[in-house]
Amino acid sequence: MWSFVVVQLLNALSLAALLFLVAAGLTLIFGILRVVNFAHGAFYMVGAYLGFTTVVLSGRFWLALLVVPPIVGLIGASLEVSTLRFIYQRSPNYQLLLTFGIGLVLEETVRVIYGANSKSVDAPSLLDGSVHLFGTPYPTYRLFLTGLGIAIALGVWLFFARTHAGLIIRAMAQNSEMANCLGTNVQRVRTLVFGASCALAAVGGVASAPMTTAYLGMSVNVVVDAFVVVVIGGLGSVVGSAAGSLIVAAAQTWGGYYISETAMILMYLVMGAILIFRPHGLFGEKE
Amino acid sequence: MTRSRVLVLTYAITLAVLFAIPWLLARYQLSIFIELLIFGLFAMSLDLIMGYAGMISFGHAAYFGLGAYASGLILIHFEAPIPVALLAGIALAGAVAAPVGWLSTRATGIYFAMLTLAFAQLLYTLAYKWRELTGGSDGIAGVPKTALFWGLPNVTSPAVFYFIVLSCLLSSWIACRALIRSPFGHAIQGIRENEARFVSLGRDSRPFKLLVFVIAAGVAGLAGALFAPFRGFASPEAMFWVASGQVIMMVILGGIGTLIGPIIGAMVFILIQEVLSSHTAHWMLFTGIVFVLMVILLPGGIVGLARRLFEGRT
Amino acid sequence: MTAVLDTLDLSRSFGALQAVSNVTMSVQRGEFRAIIGPNGAGKTTLFNLISGKIVPTAGRVLFHGEDLTATPAPERCRRGISRTFQMTSIFPELTVSENVRLAVQLKGEGNFRIFGGQKQLLASARKAEEAIGLLGLLDRTNVPASTLAHGDQRLLEIAMAVAQDPQLLLLDEPTQGLSIEETTATVETIRRVARERKLSVLLVEHDMEVVFGLADRITVLHFGAIIADGTPDEIRMNVNVQKAYLGAD
Numbered sequence: 005m006w007s008f009v010v011v012q013l014l015n016a017l018s019l020a021a022l023l024f025l026v027a028a029g030l031t032l033i034f035g036i037l038r039v040v041n042f043a044h045g046a047f048y049m050v051g052a053y054l055g056f057t058t059v060v061l062s063g064r065f066w067l068a069l070l071v072v073p074p075i076v077g078l079i080g081a082s083l084e085v086s087t088l089r090f091i092y093q094r095s096p097n098y099q100l101l102l103t104f105g106i107g108l109v110l111e112e113t114v115r116v117i118y119g120a121n122s123k124s125v126d127a128p129s130l131l132d133g134s135v136h137l138f139g140t141p142y143p144t145y146r147l148f149l150t151g152l153g154i155a156i157a158l159g160v161w162l163f164f165a166r167t168h169a170g171l172i173i174r175a176m177a178q179n180s181e182m183a184n185c186l187g188t189n190v191q192r193v194r195t196l197v198f199g200a201s202c203a204l205a206a207v208g209g210v211a212s213a214p215m216t217t218a219y220l221g222m223s224v225n226v227v228v229d230a231f232v233v234v235v236i237g238g239l240g241s242v243v244g245s246a247a248g249s250l251i252v253a254a255a256q257t258w259g260g261y262y263i264s265e266t267a268m269i270l271m272y273l274v275m276g277a278i279l280i281f282r283p284h285g286l287f288g289e290k291e
Numbered sequence: 292m293t294r295s296r297v298l299v300l301t302y303a304i305t306l307a308v309l310f311a312i313p314w315l316l317a318r319y320q321l322s323i324f325i326e327l328l329i330f331g332l333f334a335m336s337l338d339l340i341m342g343y344a345g346m347i348s349f350g351h352a353a354y355f356g357l358g359a360y361a362s363g364l365i366l367i368h369f370e371a372p373i374p375v376a377l378l379a380g381i382a383l384a385g386a387v388a389a390p391v392g393w394l395s396t397r398a399t400g401i402y403f404a405m406l407t408l409a410f411a412q413l414l415y416t417l418a419y420k421w422r423e424l425t426g427g428s429d430g431i432a433g434v435p436k437t438a439l440f441w442g443l444p445n446v447t448s449p450a451v452f453y454f455i456v457l458s459c460l461l462s463s464w465i466a467c468r469a470l471i472r473s474p475f476g477h478a479i480q481g482i483r484e485n486e487a488r489f490v491s492l493g494r495d496s497r498p499f500k501l502l503v504f505v506i507a508a509g510v511a512g513l514a515g516a517l518f519a520p521f522r523g524f525a526s527p528e529a530m531f532w533v534a535s536g537q538v539i540m541m542v543i544l545g546g547i548g549t550l551i552g553p554i555i556g557a558m559v560f561i562l563i564q565e566v567l568s569s570h571t572a573h574w575m576l577f578t579g580i581v582f583v584l585m586v587i588l589l590p591g592g593i594v595g596l597a598r599r600l601f602e603g604r605t
Numbered sequence: 606m607t608a609v610l611d612t613l614d615l616s617r618s619f620g621a622l623q624a625v626s627n628v629t630m631s632v633q634r635g636e637f638r639a640i641i642g643p644n645g646a647g648k649t650t651l652f653n654l655i656s657g658k659i660v661p662t663a664g665r666v667l668f669h670g671e672d673l674t675a676t677p678a679p680e681r682c683r684r685g686i687s688r689t690f691q692m693t694s695i696f697p698e699l700t701v702s703e704n705v706r707l708a709v710q711l712k713g714e715g716n717f718r719i720f721g722g723q724k725q726l727l728a729s730a731r732k733a734e735e736a737i738g739l740l741g742l743l744d745r746t747n748v749p750a751s752t753l754a755h756g757d758q759r760l761l762e763i764a765m766a767v768a769q770d771p772q773l774l775l776l777d778e779p780t781q782g783l784s785i786e787e788t789t790a791t792v793e794t795i796r797r798v799a800r801e802r803k804l805s806v807l808l809v810e811h812d813m814e815v816v817f818g819l820a821d822r823i824t825v826l827h828f829g830a831i832i833a834d835g836t837p838d839e840i841r842m843n844v845n846v847q848k849a850y851l852g853a854d
Contacts, residue, residue: 040401042349090587097347098586100401101543104349105583108536112576224532228412231405235398272413276394279406283397474710474722474729477699481707484696491658491694492711492765493682499717 007140012257018146020246020253021153022215025208026226027233027245028160033201034239039088039194040099043107045227047202051076051209052218053114056123065128065214072210073203080202084195092194111223122219131214145214152211156204161242173197232271236278238285247286294601309457313450321449325456327561329517331554332460334541335467336510341539342548343471344503345483347404349535350391350411354384354508356418356530358515360425363434363525372438373446373455377516384512385505387414392504396497399486411535418527430526434519456517460554463510467550470506479503540582546594555593607670608633609773609805610655615664616829617650624650626829627664632773632807637799639808639816642826643850648809649691649777651826655807656688656775657681668773683712687771689762691778697751701742701761704750705733708765736768739798756787760794767798774799776808780815792818817841825849 030044051072058068083106091098126132127145134141164170173193209222216222229252237248252271259270278285308315316324337351358380365376395406418425425431436446439455446452470476481489482496489496519525528534537560545556560578567574589596610632617625625647632638640648653659655666657678665674673681682688696704709729710717718725737746740760745753750761759779766774779795780788792815799806799819810816816823816837823840825833827849833840840846 034401042401042404087583087587094590095345096400097345098590100347100404101539102583102586104536104539105579105586108533109576109579109583112573112579116573116576224408224412228405228409231402232409235402235406239402268413268416272409275409279394279397470719473717473719474715474726475717475719477703477707477726478710478717480699481696481703484698485694488690488694488696489707489711490679491682491688491690492708492769493679494711495679 011140011142014142014146014150016250016253016257018150018153019257020249021150022208022212023229023233023252024153024157024246024249025211026205027230027237027249028157028242029201029204029208030227030230031234031237031239031242031245032160032164033197034234038096039198040096040103041198041201042100042103042227043110043223044103044201044205044230045223045225046107046110047076047080047205048209048212048226049218049220049222050079050110050114051206052125052213052216052222053118053123053209054206055210055213056118056125056218059125065126065131068210069207073206076206076209077199077203081195081199084198088198089191089195107223107227111220115220118218120220122217123213124217125213127214149211149215152207156207157242157246160204164242232275234285235275236285238287241285241287244285244287297601313453318449321453323561323565325449325453325521327558328453328456328460329514329521330538330541330557330561332456332463332517333511333514334538334545334553334557335460335464335550336507336514337538337542338547338550338553339467339470339503339507339510341542342550342553343476343483344479344500346500346504347539348504349404349408349532349539350414351407351507351511351538352532352534353411353414353530354388354511355515355518355534355538356525356527357384357387357414358512359519359525359529360418360431360515361512362516363431363519364424366434366437366520367431370435370437372440372443373436373520374439376437376520377459377513380512380516380519381509382512384515385509388505388508389501392501392508396500396504408532408535411530412532415527415530415532418530425525425527428527430524430528432524434523434525436520452521456521459513459517463513464550464554467510471550475499475502540578542592543582543585543590544592546592547590549592549594552592552594559593608667609636609669610807611665611667611670612651612655613665613667615651615654615661615666617654617659617661617663624829625654625661625826628826628829628831630824630831630834632805634805635803637806637808637819637821639810639820639823640826641810641813641816641823645828646826647829648826650829652688652775652777652807652809656686682769685770685772686775687712687766687769687773688775689759689766689777689779691781693755693758693762695750695758695761695765698749700747701737701750701753701764702730702733702746704761705737705764705768706730709733709736709768712769733764733768736764739767739801740764740794756783756791759783759791763795763798767802767804770802772805774804774806776806776810778809778811780810780812788812788815795819 026044026048030041033039033041054072054075055068058072059065087102087106088099091102131145131148133144135144135147164174233245233248233252236251237244251274255270255274256267259267312324313321333355337348340346340348361379361383362376365371365379391410395403395410398406419428436452438445478499482499486496515529541557541560542553543556544560545554546552563578564574567577585592608631612628612630615625615628628651640651642648650659654661657676661674665672667673668684668686673684696707699707706729709732713729715725734746737743740763742757742760742764745757750758753761759781763776763779776795780791783791796819798804808819820837822835823837824831825840825846832849833843833846835843
């Protein structure tokens with residue numbers, strides 16, 4: 005009995021970690037830069053596919069984890085410079101449309117290069133297999149995911165709360181004109197943050213690939229899930245993203261135990277309840 | 292010639308051509324043209340939300356799909372006259388849009404957009420999994436074209452079906468135009484322009500947004516309800532997010548906020564799709580790139596470009 | 606006779622910062638009252654408390670003796686408090702006439718009809734036209750609001766508020782960003798409008814010339830509290846006020 009509860013708990017935790025990786029990037033870039041990035045899920049997907057290629061070419065998963073995020077970050081940054089930059093002054097609707105188009109182009113490009121079938125990625129032998137917890141075997145890889153998610157969460161929080169660069173970015177979010185006057189190159193910071201958020205998404209993609217395989221539907225599934233997390237947790241709040249991730253993961257894990265459909269329904273019920281009673285999310289700021 | 296004279300002339304010529312179409316086109320071409328009109332209607336419905344209310348919806352295709360399913364099921368199981376199927380499509384789409392819209396309009400901007408996507412994906416999954424009702428991933432096939440009214444023979448001639456679709460499109464267009472010019476329509480545009488100011492002037496904006504959302508869903512449902520007997524089937528693919536993305540592209544391509552523009556955009560989009568798909572399997576990639584370029588360089592779409600050219604000359 | 610507006614011990618703090626503290630004031634019918642004070646005195650916060658944009662941490666707001674403290678801003682607008690904004694907030698792509706007409710309709714009792722609303726539109730348009738004429742924008746009534754010069758957009762803001770036939774008009778720095786000539790013209794316009802419509806007005810301003818040219822009474826805030834309250838002459842000679850402004854330099 006105990007072991008069942010523990011396994012479910014750990015499942016929820018590892019799912020939460022994955023969701024958090026994506027949702028945190030999303031809430032940061034929107035909460036801080038007020039940039040609306042529909043393509044966030046697409047960068048996650050590109051990360052997964054590039055991770056696949058890296059593993060196929062080099063046989064090393066760790067290499068993928070190291071090399072793919074910067075590459076995807078660069079792709080994201082160059083897209084920001086060549087497209088997004090021109091429409092910042094327009095209404096945010098156009099950002100949404102543009103990043104939607106970018107997401108679509110990315111997905112189609114992946115389809116052209118890799119085809120429509122999903123690609124499975126082997127986890128490194130170190131993480132393969134299971135660990136014995138409370139008497140039951142539990143997949144090591146899921147534990148790794150959970151640990152990775154927590155580590156990145158801490159890293160991001162530390163960056164924004166404790167470093168000078170993080171302070172600059174937060175200041176920029178409050179008042180970009182002022183930040184400009186004070187010497188910050190707002191354009192460059194925007195590009196950097198955008199690229200970093202894409203890289204963060206890619207980490208999630210690479211990390212999830214051994215568990216979920218790399219498949220085309222990832223981009224939309226993940227972005228919908230991430231937004232549900234952000235709606236529940238609240239805009240611009242990393243703590244909210246963490247809480248939202250846990251709630252959504254719990255709903256999906258326990259809801260999905262009996263019938264997989266109820267997982268989705270339960271998640272939407274929770275989201276619906278939040279929308280009715282706390283439209284700004286659990287930790288969101290009132291605008 | 293004054294601008295309004297040119298406009299009236301254009302309308303008159305267009306109307307005349309539209310009425311003559313069945314005699315001008317071969318059967319296969321007429322079939323494509325009917326599809327252009329159906330998607331034109333679909334795209335115009337989205338323009339109500341996007342162009343006039345300023346709300347981006349990533350899940351509009353769900354209502355097209357709901358209309359198709361309602362219509363298809365009514366036609367297969369009850370063999371009711373076509374108008375009944377159309378009404379069923381509008382009703383189901385509107386009925387589902389009401390609670391979805393109510394929940395979604397509690398958020399704004401990107402949140403609203405993502406919520407529409409989330410709910411649409413939910414509906415898509417329901418359609419995909421509920422095999423007994425919707426036929427699952429295969430959808431429902433063999434949707435017949437029935438009669439215009441009880442006692443009349445079934446519609447077999449493509450020309451008659453063409454006029455059914457055309458009259459739906461024209462009457463919807465007239466209704467949408469009336470809506471835009473009504474006090475309600477002006478309020479909606481005010482919300483688009485400055486929602487905070489609207490609210491501070493004394494009214495809650497949410498009921499307005501909800502109503503326009505439901506109306507747009509109903510019109511999309513009408514398009515879907517026409518699609519089912521036209522093609523003879525209804526499938527979950529019509530509700531997938533890619534389909535929602537395509538109708539957004541049609542609106543942007545044609546010209547957001549113009550009602551006519553999206554109809555033109557839909558026609559151009561489908562024609563391009565027809566041409567490109569015969570040359571390459573990757574036509575969606577090119578379309579996506581064109582879309583991105585248009586958002587950056589030509590946000591006013593075809594109609595916007597035409598207006599600029601026309602204004603430049605007078 | 607009840608005052609149009611009463612604030613009783615109105616206070617608002619943001620964390621440790623006491624933005625407005627124990628402000629008790631009374632605006633009479635037909636009065637033109639200005640609220641002034643050095644930067645950071647809490648004028649805007651007080652304004653927002655009265656219009657309902659923010660909720661007080663203590664104290665009450667009474668409108669014609671009725672407690673409105675718990676009433677949200679849109680509802681206060683419908684009860685008769687209309688305001689303008691410091692940062693011009695209009696409907697850019699709608700025409701001047703449509704802007705003001707929408708303001709009229711949003712205040713009105715009628716439903717926003719989809720079919721058959723033309724009569725309602727015409728009635729609202731007529732009312733809007735009166736306000737537009739009063740503010741001197743009649744010759745530009747059919748152009749998109751975004752094409753107006755900044756000064757005219759400020760006038761449009763006022764027209765929208767005035768068209769709602771308010772019992773209390775809140776003007777938030779109406780001459781913000783205007784040149785000297787525009788300011789003089791705007792002051793003249795505001796004086797005329799207030800007189801013709803017999804409005805009770807609450808004005809927040811930085812420009813002293815504007816204030817002394819318009820106000821019947823002036824309330825001076827400093828660090829969120831009232832330090833002086835009186836006629837323009839009294840305020841001009843008030844030592845505390847002078848200290849507050851000079852000291853804050």
